[in-house]
């Protein structure tokens with residue numbers, strides 16, 4: 001009996017160390033949303049990286065499905081935005097405290113806008129990624145450099161356009177707007193599930209008619225009908241921004257690619273009416 005117990009004990013020790021060998025260098029990382037996965041993808045291989053909120057859904061009204069619970073359970077590190085922004089993860093953070101819950105909101109700095117789309121705050125994202133790199137014993141410097149380069153490129157792209165006013169579809173881009181010092185003049189709605197009120201729309205239409213706003217961004221998940229109606233008959237640049245950057249591939253450069261892509265979109269939209277204005281009208 002003692003022998004049996006001993007060998008069982010040895011077997012268990014063996015199994016545990018096998019387990020320990022397979023896991024620590026290559027933990028499974030779960031990002032709550034795609035843009036946070038873009039950040040993690042800088043140092044986490046795709047086969048070790050999962051995303052919770054699937055394409056076509058927004059974190060604003062997300063609720064967990066049974067399969068998501070397995071996803072959370074199998075993760076070692078969860079990159080998320082905290083209970084205030086992602087209440088659907090509250091219970092799990094309590095239930096599995098042994099997992100690493102890497103909360104982007106912990107990297108907020110005083111005076112920062114309260115916009116919950118923290119992945120658009122490049123400086124915060126660098127801190128977040130550095131913490132993740134620490135857990136994974138990897139170098140954070142290449143990512144920080146790539147973010148700085150993407151911001152520099154964005155500044156160059158948008159040079160001369162920073163003061164041009166624009167509307168966004170939902171209030172998701174404040175951090176990015178601040179980082180690049182752009183002139184956002186309003187949003188149709190705070191959260192995409194809520195339709196804007198008539199008063200807001202009337203006010204926005206007035207602003208558009210006054211010419212303060214040269215560009216309006218819609219979002220791929222929502223019908224542009226509302227934006228079309230609002231800009232009807234006016235010469236306004238139109239562009240699209242995706243708050244979840246779903247079209248950006250999950251790879252090492254994904255986050256920087258997202259920033260560069262946004263600047264490209266913004267440049268196109270903000271300069272759309274410029275080219276019309278600068279062309280001589282007499283030729284027509």
Ligand SMILES: [Zn+2]
Pocket residue numbers: 058060117170171172191192243
């Ligand atoms: Zn949002």
